[in-house]
Amino acid sequence: MMFQHLFSPLKLGSVEVKNRISFQPHLTNLAVKNLPSERQMYYWGERAKGGAGLIITEELTVHPTDMAYEKLIDVYHAEVVPGFRKVTDYVHQFDAKIFAQLNHNGQQGDGSISRLPVWAPSPIPDVLFRETPKEMEHEDIEEVARYFALSAVHVREGGFDGIELQFGHSSLARQFLSPLTNFRSDEYGGSLENRMRAPLKFISAVRKAVGADFPVGIRMCADEMIPGGLDLAQVQEICARFEASGLIDFMDLSIATFYNLYLVEGSMHTPLGYTIPLAAGVRERLKLPVFCTGRINDPVMAEKVLAGGQADMIGMCRALICDPFLPKKAQEGRLEDIRYCIACNQGCIGRIGMNKSLGCVQNPAIGREKEWGEGTLERAAVKKKVTVVGGGPAGMWAAKMAGRRGHDVTLYDRNETLGGQVRTAMKGTGRDEFGVIIRNEKEQVDKAGVRVKLGAEVTAGQVLADKPEVVIVATGSVPKEHPVGGADGPSVYNVWQVLDGKPELGQKVCLIDYDGHHRATATAEFLADQGKTVHMITSSLFIGAELGPTQDLYLTRQRLLQKGTTFTPDIAVMEIGGETGAKTVKGFNVYSNVWEEWGPFDSIVLAMGQRVEEALYKELKGKVKELYRIGDSVAPRKVDMAIWEGHRVGREI
């Protein structure tokens, strides 16, 4: 076997988990009426089916004062038990264990949903939610401990195999432990012993409620990563003391807090496996099994971590959101079939942050496993001759899905390789992993029996000459030719031209950012890396306005500033003028309505939107039995929609 450590069993207290892969807790927004839902059952079940040894649910809220997110499950209500029974029964049939995570978010939430004040050790507002909490009185602490215990009973009755207590990046317990949030002068604050008193109370209440034979572990924040907060050395000591209490069975880890949320859920801009040394550091001091999570999206890396003794359990979260069957594929040695997570964070973190249901750019079936999960794809009743034009993500998915269903599929692309706009986007600085999307699908397209014809610019006539029954147009989009006055003048380029390295740009560049996303910022950085002086003008309040939800904003802006890029926000750009070497940008402030002019610049780069490539579609309309248009050729959007529509049409034809 290739991964002998990864697929060796591990004991967590009284429970043996069949392998070292844990599907880690994360919000799904799939609960209905604050109760476990059918969608969650299939969602967690799919990961169990895919071979993960352990599933840990999303945080379940233990007390009414904690309603940080609207769609949390209120585990302190006994009503949750029947739903959880269904969930755990479903998961157990795949020989996986399922633990429940219990949490109180403390001040890392607000009272807008619960209509109650939030509780915390000290009246220090969280940096993200900015609501001053109520300083907990002694009876409040006792009450939370009691609710933890009550919730634990519901968990056990719900058929779970164990409990994880969230003491990590977002939790009341960590707020008690951390000198940044605990300024109490009573027996719950001050010395480490005092700061540990409330968390230990929660643990012992839970242990008492579930008995000695039920696995209980905690998820600790391995390092708060902020001056004055808990660092690894302090956490090592805390963990050792928790272990010494004899009340817990395992130590799961997370990193950072809301001060640096971009590290809690590291994006493509953070290194793979960026938390591994912290897990190794904690494990140095403990006998208990230690978990490690954080961009370990690859079984090879996971095996190395285990073999090197840096952790005992590999937490995979986004890796299994993207490909629930990663464990099974790894075990069978089918590494080429694994769909690797690229940490684009658009569906999983971006959507959750905006209170939408969980998504994944590369996995349209997410949250719809009942309808679209493994084993739901049926062979087409009638084999059709299908032509797909355009080999970007939309076209690749449509061809792959149609091919898998037994259709006779031909995929045309005018370029020499598949990938469409992804091939250009991945050239932006820090975006190279985006290209993994192509790697993930290319082989699957071949395996689905699709005939791929590259370097083939097809006309409507050629398409019709093949007499296809179905034509799917996925011709994508191109940057708008004339988004603003003067855009047709000399030395004005769009981001795609720049990333493809075609034009020779001058030293001083102005980039107009109406995109707010990587298209603009990664191009600006791409230019800054070439030693150019880049100035960015945007109509938004700030550069990178779309990068907040995906946790890309912080590091993107940090690097842009380090590389000398300057920003002007709030500007509606109306006119680009001047000659090469003395280009100017004219516009007005959208708030003050005052006009201004910037320049001179050597070159101007526009990130001002795309337009559809629909000529082929229009020509074919009315001439083919079944004609579909998907992805950017319908309306230019992001890659998630391209894949979504490709997947859907491939299933439906």
Next chain:
Amino acid sequence: MSNSKLNILVLLREVCDPRTPVRLMEKGAGIRDKEVRRIPNPADLGALEQALGFRDAGSAQVTVVAVGPKRLDDSLRLALSMGADRVIRIWDGGLKGGDAVAEARVLSRAIEILKPDLFFCGNRLLDRGSDPAPAVAAAARGIPYVTAALSLARFEGGLEILRKGDKGARLKVATSIPCAVFFEDGLRDPRYPSQDALMRSVEGKVESWGLPELGLPFWELGGTGALLQEAEYGLPRPNPLRVTTPDANLPAYERILALLSGGIKAREGKMHTGSVEDVADGLFRIIKAEGLLPETQG
């Protein structure tokens, strides 16, 4: 007694070379034979060297015994080439899966048959550490045994042995003959046999004993005779490298990088700008300064 020749029996055991990684069979059924390198236990070879010391002085005759399958003949031929007088390999399919007690029964019987004055082997095994079988065998025969021996001297009617005592102290013990002595590793380097001796050993006789030669009932041996049964093999939890906490005042991202690099800082690159000639000149100077160019004239 001092004039008569001592009859020394040396036990040679094989161990896994710890330098190659161990891989387990499916479900921990055992250790995979493939890729495993087996070597004679170094401490046993050291014990053999002690015995051969007596033989060189003309005061001993040395018999080497090994318990195990055919592949152990190689180790025994090595013993022959080093100078052993007689080598015996004991094996039978029924000996498989035995614990220390079952193995001790075999050794005890061998001692009973061969009646050695001295029974030597290494104090510890290179891979598994202590092996109680030789001591149990000696006890079963009612002869004294001395562990952690460092040196021995013969005197009228017995031996005086220097052994390791508590907390690094040395302890002298006296014992009568026959007795068993288990030597610490590394006291004497096993001799390197000559090419001629090696060639002779290829033709030399390795006696092979089975259950009939031992005259032991099968139910006392191997897996059936063992008091302990093997359940499952696993690998121990490895210890990671030590991790140091980075400076808390560094920006978070730099702390992550410091953690990932293990505190090692990459050497900064140097930029040389200028004309092509200047850059080439600069490169040449660096290469020369690094001593990468042979010294030449001009």
